[in-house]
Structures are given as C-alpha cells and as structure tokens.
Amino acid sequence: MSRPERGSKAQLAAIAQLLHQRGWVANHDGNVTARLGPDRFLATPTATSKAAVDDRGLLEVDGKGNRVAGSGRPFGEIGLHLAVYAARADVGAVVHAHPPHATALACSGSGLLERPFIAEAVVSIGPSIPTVPFSLPGPGAAEALARFAADHDAVLIASHGALAWGADLEQAYLRLELVEHLARIAILAQAAGGLRYLPDEAIRPLLEARAKANLGAAADRAVEGGARPVVACAPAPHSATPVISPGRPSGSEVAALVREEILRALRER
Numbered sequence: 001m002s003r004p005e006r007g008s009k010a011q012l013a014a015i016a017q018l019l020h021q022r023g024w025v026a027n028h029d030g031n032v033t034a035r036l037g038p039d040r041f042l043a044t045p046t047a048t049s050k051a052a053v054d055d056r057g058l059l060e061v062d063g064k065g066n067r068v069a070g071s072g073r074p075f076g077e078i079g080l081h082l083a084v085y086a087a088r089a090d091v092g093a094v095v096h097a098h099p100p101h102a103t104a105l106a107c108s109g110s111g112l113l114e115r116p117f118i119a120e121a122v123v124s125i126g127p128s129i130p131t132v133p134f135s136l137p138g139p140g141a142a143e144a145l146a147r148f149a150a151d152h153d154a155v156l157i158a159s160h161g162a163l164a165w166g167a168d169l170e171q172a173y174l175r176l177e178l179v180e181h182l183a184r185i186a187i188l189a190q191a192a193g194g195l196r197y198l199p200d201e202a203i204r205p206l207l208e209a210r211a212k213a214n215l216g217a218a219a220d221r222a223v224e225g226g227a228r229p230v231v232a233c234a235p236a237p238h239s240a241t242p243v244i245s246p247g248r249p250s251g252s253e254v255a256a257l258v259r260e261e262i263l264r265a266l267r268e269r
C-alpha cells in the first residue's frame with residue numbers, strides 16, 4: 001500500500017487507525033483533527049471505532065466545532081482540539097488517545113514526566129510533559145488545557161489520557177508516540193529501582209540543541225537571555241507552517257537532525 005499524501009484525508013484516517021492498532025484506544029476513544037484553513041478543521045467522527053475510520057467518514061468543522069461538511073457528528077472532545085488551535089497558529093494537527101502507560105500516569109497523578117530523564121526527548125519534545133488538572137468533559141476541560149497550549153507540545157490530562165499537537169499530522173502523532181514511550185520507560189524505571197532525572201546542568205545544552213534544531217521558542221528565549229532554562233516544554237517548530245507543506249522535513253528527518261544537534265551541543269560544552 002502506498003503511503004498516504006501528507007495532510008490528506010487518507011493520512012488522517014491512517015493515523016486514526018494506527019491509534020487502534022497500537023492499542024491506544026478502545027471502544028470509541030480517541031480523535032484526530034487537522035487544520036484545513038482559517039476556521040476549518042478536518043476531524044474524525046464521533047461514536048466510531050478508530051479501527052473503522054476511513055477517509056469517506058471524516059467531517060469538517062468550524063472553529064466552534066459545528067459540522068460544515070460530511071455526514072458524521074463531531075466528537076464531544078472537539079473543544080480540546082480547538083483550544084490548542086486557538087492558542088497556537090503554528091499547529092496544524094492534534095491527536096488524542098488513551099495510551100495505557102501515559103494514561104496510567106495521568107490517572108496516578110505521579111507527575112513522572114514533568115522533569116526530563118532522557119536527553120534526546122528534551123530536544124524532541126521539551127523538558128516537561130505536564131498534567132492538565134482534572135475537569136469534567138466540556139468547556140472547563142478545554143479551558144484547563146488552553147493554559148498549557150502555548151508552552152508545550154503534549155500533555156497528559158488527569159484521569160483521562162494524553163494529547164499532542166504539531167505542525168502536521170505526522171509530527172502530532174509522533175509526539176503522542178513519544179509521550180507513551182516515555183511513560184512506559186518511566187514506569188519500568190520506577191519498578192527497576194527508581195527513575196533518575198537528568199542533572200540540572202544537562203538541561204541547558206539540550207535546550208540549546210532544541211533551539212538550533214528550530215524546535216522551541218521558549219528554549220530560544222532561555223538561551224538568548226542567558227538565564228537558567230525554565231523547566232517548561234517549548235512549542236515546536238514555531239513558524240506559521242500550514243498543515244500541507246511538502247517542503248517541511250519529515251518526522252524521521254527531524255529525528256536525525258535532533259540526534260545530530262544533541263551530539264554537537266554535547267561536544268561543544
């Protein structure tokens with residue numbers, strides 16, 4: 001099967017199906033959106049297993065979550081996605097699921113992902129994946145999330161799951177994958193004797209590497225100001241890149257760039 005075109009309906013449907021294949025959703029859980037243009041978003045339909053989503057079943061909603069095209073109904077958590085889009089003009093896609101390890105941390109309140117413990121992840125996603133405090137589903141949950149959208153690229157949501165966003169569908173999906181991977185590692189490390197966080201002095205060169213890779217406005221500010229970097233995840237990348245941009249580096253190219261930048265930053269110390 002050929003790879004779906006980036007930013008296409010086929011790519012969004014493929015990512016929805018991946019959420020099910022990876023075991024990150026059950027029943028009708030999970031949802032995926034992509035920005036199509038001003039006040040227009042492509043979305044998965046509600047009340048549908050992500051295993052059954054195809055490009056014909058997708059719908060379009062406006063900035064208030066009202067359906068403007070397609071036959072399915074918008075999902076109830078659309079407010080979470082719209083809160084991120086409203087806060088971040090650079091975001092082209094949002095992916096939400098209940099991956100078991102990330103959700104276990106979201107339900108335990110342990111905060112294990114709030115400090116960095118793997119160098120490469122600091123460059124890729126920033127030094128902290130915070131947990132949005134619990135709110136009942138609805139506008140309160142969207143408001144709670146909105147406070148985290150400017151300075152982070154992924155969050156856990158207390159007693160709920162995980163949400164990640166990016167310049168395009170691939171980046172948003174890969175960030176959610178990284179959150180689940182880090183959560184699994186953190187849980188295993190705790191069981192293996194205790195999770196050890198990176199030393200404070202390691203954070204600055206990693207944030208410099210993140211800035212060099214054009215992966216974080218907050219990291220840029222921390223480096224420019226010469227201040228001790230704040231432990232807060234930066235948005236990435238911070239250009240107003242549209243969702244369909246064939247010239248942008250792919251997720252694997254970004255990963256290679258991140259590895260290079262880490263090595264360079266550590267060599268230059």
Ligand SMILES: [Zn+2]
Pocket residue numbers: 029030077096097098160161
């Ligand atoms: Zn959910």
